[in-house]
Amino acid sequence: xxxxxxxxxxxxxxxxxxPILIREVHQALNGRGFLVTAGLALLSIVVIALxxxxxxxxxxxxxxxxxxxxxxxxxxxLFFIVPxxxxxxxxxxxxxxxxxxxxxxxxxxxxIVRGKLIAATVQFVVYMAIFSPLxxxxxxxxxxxxxxxxxxxxxxxxxxLGSSAVAVxxxxxxxxxxxxxVIPFGIVLLGLGWVTGGSMVILEDIVRETRSALAEExxxxxxxxxxxxxxxxxxxxxLIGASALAHPYANRSTAFRVFALLGLLISLGMALYNYDHxxxxxxxxxLDLGAQLSTxxxxxxxxxxxxxxxxxxxxxxxxxxxxxxxxxxxxxxxLVAPLLPGAGRGMVFTLLLTTLALTALYVxxxxxxxxxxxxxxxxxxxxxxxxxxxxxxxxxxxxxxxGPQPNRNWFARGVLPAMLFLGVILPLIFSAVGGRGPVRSWxxxxxxxxxYTLSRVVRWRMEGEIMVWLWGLAVLAVLLNVVxxxxxxxxxxxxxxxxRGRAA
Amino acid sequence: xxxxxxxxxxSLSRSFGKVKAVSDVSFDVERGQIFGFIGPNGAGxxxxxxxxATLDLPDAGDAWVGxxxxxxxxxxxxxxxxxxxxxxxxxxxxxxxxxxDFMARAYGLRGRTRTRTIASVVDFCGLDEFLSRPTxxxxxxxxxxxxxxxxxxxxxxxxxLDEPAAGLDPRARVEFRDLLRELAAAGKGIxxxxxxxxxxxxxxxxxxxxxxxxxxxTGSIDDIARQVQAHNAILVRxxxxxxxxxxxxxxxxxxxxxxxxxxRLGFEFDADDDALAELLARLIGEGVxxxxxxxxxxxxxEIFLRTTDGRLQ
Numbered sequence: 001x002x003x004x005x006x007x008x009x010x011x012x013x014x015x016x017x018x019p020i021l022i023r024e025v026h027q028a029l030n031g032r033g034f035l036v037t038a039g040l041a042l043l044s045i046v047v048i049a050l051x052x053x054x055x056x057x058x059x060x061x062x063x064x065x066x067x068x069x070x071x072x073x074x075x076x077x078l079f080f081i082v083p084x085x086x087x088x089x090x091x092x093x094x095x096x097x098x099x100x101x102x103x104x105x106x107x108x109x110x111x112i113v114r115g116k117l118i119a120a121t122v123q124f125v126v127y128m129a130i131f132s133p134l135x136x137x138x139x140x141x142x143x144x145x146x147x148x149x150x151x152x153x154x155x156x157x158x159x160x161l162g163s164s165a166v167a168v169x170x171x172x173x174x175x176x177x178x179x180x181x182v183i184p185f186g187i188v189l190l191g192l193g194w195v196t197g198g199s200m201v202i203l204e205d206i207v208r209e210t211r212s213a214l215a216e217e218x219x220x221x222x223x224x225x226x227x228x229x230x231x232x233x234x235x236x237x238x239l240i241g242a243s244a245l246a247h248p249y250a251n252r253s254t255a256f257r258v259f260a261l262l263g264l265l266i267s268l269g270m271a272l273y274n275y276d277h278x279x280x281x282x283x284x285x286x287l288d289l290g291a292q293l294s295t296x297x298x299x300x301x302x303x304x305x306x307x308x309x310x311x312x313x314x315x316x317x318x319x320x321x322x323x324x325x326x327x328x329x330x331x332x333x334x335l336v337a338p339l340l341p342g343a344g345r346g347m348v349f350t351l352l353l354t355t356l357a358l359t360a361l362y363v364x365x366x367x368x369x370x371x372x373x374x375x376x377x378x379x380x381x382x383x384x385x386x387x388x389x390x391x392x393x394x395x396x397x398x399x400x401x402x403g404p405q406p407n408r409n410w411f412a413r414g415v416l417p418a419m420l421f422l423g424v425i426l427p428l429i430f431s432a433v434g435g436r437g438p439v440r441s442w443x444x445x446x447x448x449x450x451x452y453t454l455s456r457v458v459r460w461r462m463e464g465e466i467m468v469w470l471w472g473l474a475v476l477a478v479l480l481n482v483v484x485x486x487x488x489x490x491x492x493x494x495x496x497x498x499x500r501g502r503a504a
Numbered sequence: 505x506x507x508x509x510x511x512x513x514x515s516l517s518r519s520f521g522k523v524k525a526v527s528d529v530s531f532d533v534e535r536g537q538i539f540g541f542i543g544p545n546g547a548g549x550x551x552x553x554x555x556x557a558t559l560d561l562p563d564a565g566d567a568w569v570g571x572x573x574x575x576x577x578x579x580x581x582x583x584x585x586x587x588x589x590x591x592x593x594x595x596x597x598x599x600x601x602x603x604x605d606f607m608a609r610a611y612g613l614r615g616r617t618r619t620r621t622i623a624s625v626v627d628f629c630g631l632d633e634f635l636s637r638p639t640x641x642x643x644x645x646x647x648x649x650x651x652x653x654x655x656x657x658x659x660x661x662x663x664x665l666d667e668p669a670a671g672l673d674p675r676a677r678v679e680f681r682d683l684l685r686e687l688a689a690a691g692k693g694i695x696x697x698x699x700x701x702x703x704x705x706x707x708x709x710x711x712x713x714x715x716x717x718x719x720x721x722t723g724s725i726d727d728i729a730r731q732v733q734a735h736n737a738i739l740v741r742x743x744x745x746x747x748x749x750x751x752x753x754x755x756x757x758x759x760x761x762x763x764x765x766x767x768r769l770g771f772e773f774d775a776d777d778d779a780l781a782e783l784l785a786r787l788i789g790e791g792v793x794x795x796x797x798x799x800x801x802x803x804x805x806e807i808f809l810r811t812t813d814g815r816l817q
Contacts, residue, residue, distance in 0.1 A: 007616055011616075015609070015614040019610045023602070023606040026597070026602055030597040031597045098593050101587070102610060104558065105607070106612040319561065321576070324576040
């Protein structure tokens with residue numbers, strides 16, 4: 001192509017834009033839904049303006065009312081209509097099989113999900129533009145200050161993004177068997193309805209709380225503590241959506257394992273940030289660093305427990321696609337092995353995650369010049385992570401007995417509810433049959449009931465015996481998986497060697 | 505030195521539970537060839553095509569598109585392959601021009617290259633007058649043309665078309681067939697499945713016949729016709745003396761299956777061409793006025809019926 005024929009900068013920039021985003025915005029703006037929604041939005045603007053104009057004496061209170069009313073009109077659009085459209089769009093895409101054709105192009109599942117989410121964001125901006133005269137008016141009426149408006153709109157944006165992420169993920173999950181199509185639809189309808197209705201009910205309180213928080217100059221702290229989990233949730237939903245869209249034989253594990261690692265690091269970061277913030281302000285609800293880290297790491301284990309569990313119950317072998325993407329360098333291949341799909345490698349990942357979590361609890365208080373975790377905090381955190389190893393280990397062992405077929409994964413995943421059911425119900429039955437009456441003390445029969453056992457670890461004084469049992473079981477769970485773990489790593493090294501051979 | 509085939513399928517197998525959808529299937533398609541992929545319903549055609557399109561994974565075997573394995577390098581294989589599935593689901597609220605622009609962007613075409621490519625496929629598929637029409641408002645024939653245009657956007661070397669002519673009216677079928685011929689003339693390999701065997705026989709260079717997931721026969725139509733026809737089928741047209749000709753033939757050696765249909769005499773002959781020439785001379789000597797005497801090639805329908813049992817799985 002000659003210089004004269006070179007594309008203009010705008011064309012080249014336009015080429016960089018996600019095609020899904022362009023198509024989604026085209027479709028949304030061409031559709032009747034947009035015309036109807038925009039029409040209703042304009043109508044609501046007129047109605048709100050007329051109500052305020054009808055007041056004899058316009059005071060700052062009218063400005064606050066004006067602002068709250070504007071948000072009330074925006075909430076259903078941003079938290080329900082736009083996300084629901086994103087859900088329907090994704091569902092239509094996966095239902096008709098068009099997504100398969102898109103995946104044959106250069107679009108990746110991640111790009112498709114990102115495109116849908118950014119398209120929802122663009123619609124957010126369009127609706128904000130429609131409502132902007134009204135929002136400007138709220139400031140002119142002197143009822144609400146600019147920081148409050150900015151913070152409220154930022155909150156609305158993040159929550160709208162979160163709602164859209166949940167909707168897109170549910171839409172992508174419709175790709176699975178017909179049974180599942182009803183469940184995502186129900187989740188989206190009820191979830192978005194609940195968020196929208198709840199937001200409208202507590203909107204006034206949120207505006208008030210925001211103003212008082214701004215007055216205390218504590219905005220950044222509480223916003224970051226509130227919004228970080230939402231943003232992490234958005235990323236998780238995007239990963240779930242992309243995973244549902246991806247080919248069953250593509251690598252759908254690494255992103256989740258990296259997410260789990262990052263989730264642990266983020267929770268550690270939030271604990272450190274919160275500790276510094278509280279220490280700097282000498283707040284009365286100040287907690288020492290060990291306690292904060294212990295709480296964060298324990299909660300992370302609870303929130304992330306499904307990740308190791310799913311990792312340990314994947315099909316044991318690498319698919320040809322994944323094997324062909326293993327790094328050729330043997331050291332690099334060895335290092336990334338725990339992040340690659342496969343039950344044995346999933347168990348290695350679980351052990352690494354546990355080690356990282358417990359090491360952080362030991363090391364970080366010393367580095368940060370804070371108080372170390374108390375013995376009780378150590379026990380609770382360790383016990384929680386040991387449960388993660390035990391359940392993942394047992395399920396991984398079962399998975400390896402079931403053979404290499406990928407469709408056996410869900411049989412092994414049934415181990416978790418089965419173990420929980422048996423662990424919770426059976427001891428109660430034994431107690432009842434044995435005539436011992438209500439449960440008064442912990443015994444080894446309750447070892448597979450993590451809820452009861454952890455509560456005993458916190459409160460009771462027989463923690464030494466419980467911990468011995470938990471350590472014993474965890475070691476046993478690891479031993480049951482030693483062979484698959486070694487095989488898993490060796491398989492990655494063999495794939496790397498095969499790639500080196502082909503390249504040579 | 506022999507060049508690699510455009511599509512090479514080797515020992516492909518795929519099972520769904522106890523059902524063997526595809527079992528040890530192997531065949532090749534070269535550049536510029538149109539290959540018909542035929543078999544009864546449930547024979548494993550769509551499964552094979554989905555594996556070639558990297559949408560499914562075989563239990564055993566592999567296929568190479570332009571030298572790239574669909575198992576190990578699916579992205580590279582996809583760049584060489586255009587897959588037209590048996591149904592086209594259009595997007596709501598999206599005109600034809602914007603749909604093609606979207607798909608071209610999805611295939612990574614940029615700037616003027618994208619504009620030129622879209623103009624080229626629009627012209628080739630005859631979609632010029634429909635660019636502003638919504639994709640949901642096209643007739644079946646035009647929707648198939650749009651589907652083909654989408655498939656051609658990234659200029660794939662191999663086209664895998666699953667029942668592209670299903671539901672088209674006769675004119676649309678002829679137009680579609682002409683488009684395929686042009687594509688083959690441009691050097692593209694085409695693997696096309698269809699139940700319309702008469703359509704395939706007019707455009708295909710070769711066929712792959714598959715039944716119950718197993719390859720029955722593959723090769724050029726002429727070669728297969730010779731394989732399946734154990735005897736020469738001969739057709740005779742006479743100006744007068746049709747009954748006399750029939751009586752004569754019934755008494756001749758090497759002649760079988762004599763029958764009269766549509767005013768013509770047909771029979772099978774299981775000796776060489778010299779004997780056939782003598783037979784013709786004797787027939788004329790009997791006073792029968794022969795206006796046509798020729799071999800009849802087996803049609804694709806006959807090949808299909810003779811090589812398959814119509815068993816379903």
